[in-house]
Structure formats: C-alpha cells, structure tokens
Amino acid sequence: MSLLRNFIIFLIYINSLSYALQCTTDCYFQSNLSTTFEIPKSCNQIISAKNCGIRISFSYSPYYSGLSFNFQHSNYSSGAFYSSSVELSDGGSFSFYYSIDHTCNHKDDCAIEFANNNIRNILRRLDFNHADLIRELSPLLSTNVSIETSDVACFDSNERVRQCGIVTKPGLCQAAQQLTGRQKTNRTCNYESYRGEKSVSIYDFGSFASFSITCNRSLCNGPVTQQVIKEIMFKYNITKTIDGRLNNGLRLSLSSTFLLSIIVFLLYV
C-alpha cells in the first residue's frame, strides 16, 4: 500500500505543478474580420495559474460589427465552450453573435497558441454575408401576420398541434433540442417571452450541447423547420456539423484533478 500512497503523493505533486503555468492575463482588445490578429504590446501582464484562457467573441448588427479578444487566466477546469445566436427584433433589426471560450493547461501561454493556430479558420468562418443569413432565417422564424388577425399554433413535445397565441394571450413557439445524450427536443408555447426576440440559439460545451429556436410563425417549432434551420446554420459555416454542433463534440476533457479523485476513490473505497 505504501507504494500506492507514494504514487498518489507523486500524482498530487504533479497536479500542483500545473499551477506553475505562465499565462498572459488581463489582456483585452478589439479588432475586426479584416484586420490581422496581433496581440498588442500593452498585453504584458503574466501570471502563474492553473489554466490559461481566451474568449473570442464576434457580434454583428446593422449598426455595429466587432470582434474582441480577452486573455484571462483561470484556476478552474479546462475545456471549450462555444455559443452562437441569431436574434430578430420587432423593429426589423437583427443581430448575430458567436463566441469561443477556450481554457487549456498543456503549456505556458497555450491560449495564445490556440488563438494563433485557429484565428485564420475562425475569421474565415465568421466572414460571410450576415444580411443573407438573416434573409434566409426570417421567413422561417417570423411571420408578417399580426396576432390580431391570426392565432398561432405550435407543436408540443409529442409533435401534436396545440393552440398557442391568441390576441388576448399572445405566445411564441419554441423548440429546444439537447444535441448530446438522448437528443430529445422540447417543443412548447411560451407566453412569457412573447415580447422577446425570434431567435436561433446554440451552445456547445463538448460533453453537452443544445440547439434552440424561438419563433412566432404557426407550427415553426416542428422537426421540418428545425432541420431546415440547422442546414442554413451549417451552410453558412456557423455550425461544424449538419446536426447543429458548434464544436466537433468529440473532445471530452477531464481535468487532472478529476482523474486524481477517481484514482483516490478507487484505491480507498
């Protein structure tokens, strides 16, 4: 047993070493799709941490378009979180949003390495005609018909047609699919968010991912519309798979702390 104990102490020692990573931190700057990626000289703050991280986010609307980078260290688990959304507002305005949060710990300043290695692909992926995307999605998500002249029906989770919005109680149809595990889609009528935006919203943590639609056209939350919207998101290269994943979804990242607790658990229980 003492050999095992020494082995565990050795593992704890190895694990503590990972705190000695050097990460550029508190480094925030803005850019755009046509500017080459370059870390500003002012980003000179280096800190010892367990993980180095970066958040890359892009937003586009008729009034504003911007790309931002934020390098931050983190002492929590490593991994990747992708998110993207398209929102249509009542006044005919819209916005597109895409972000990547990447945290790593395999070497010093690995987040800078990640940015350097991937930025060309990311910029290429985001550089499409955003107005065209909106033009294709709008008729699927939104109707010109007013609630005052026509009721709205939505599918429920069993794909049965249900009355949703009426003029005295307007509502939106929603479909929310978990892309990991059982891949079930929740389909509902939502009364609370009626004044909110018509949207497509996607998340991807690697081991958990979801794809959601909120829309006000009758029966817009069914499997056919859901599939057509997935195909559009894939055609514009926003998603990496036809099924709606923002990341390839094969990477399951286990932190060394987690592995260590499994080993300790197996040895002592």
Ligand SMILES: *[C@@H]1O[C@H](CO)[C@@H](O)[C@H](O)[C@H]1NC(C)=O
């Ligand atoms: C992109 O950013 C650069 C530097 O910040 C700026 O000079 C340029 O005008 C911007 N281009 C667009 C299209 O916004």
Ligand SMILES: *[C@@H]1O[C@H](CO)[C@@H](O)[C@H](O)[C@H]1NC(C)=O
């Ligand atoms: C992470 O840990 C280091 C070393 O223990 C500490 O100096 C730093 O403040 C911590 N950072 C955060 C964000 O908790």
Ligand SMILES: *[C@@H]1O[C@H](CO)[C@@H](O)[C@H](O)[C@H]1NC(C)=O
């Ligand atoms: C909605 O109305 C606008 C303006 O009248 C029109 O350009 C658009 O094609 C209509 N959309 C649909 C889906 O009928």
Ligand SMILES: *[C@@H]1O[C@H](CO)[C@@H](O)[C@H](O)[C@H]1NC(C)=O
């Ligand atoms: C759907 O949304 C559009 C745009 O916000 C609005 O003009 C229309 O009246 C709404 N229709 C229903 C049935 O909610």
Ligand SMILES: *[C@@H]1O[C@H](CO)[C@@H](O)[C@H](O)[C@H]1NC(C)=O
């Ligand atoms: C679907 O609904 C169930 C029960 O309300 C909830 O636990 C689950 O998280 C929902 N799934 C999605 C993808 O929203």
Ligand SMILES: *[C@@H]1O[C@H](CO)[C@@H](O)[C@H](O)[C@H]1NC(C)=O
């Ligand atoms: C998507 O990516 C492919 C391959 O890089 C490219 O040929 C295609 O033009 C892109 N589509 C759009 C809409 O930008």
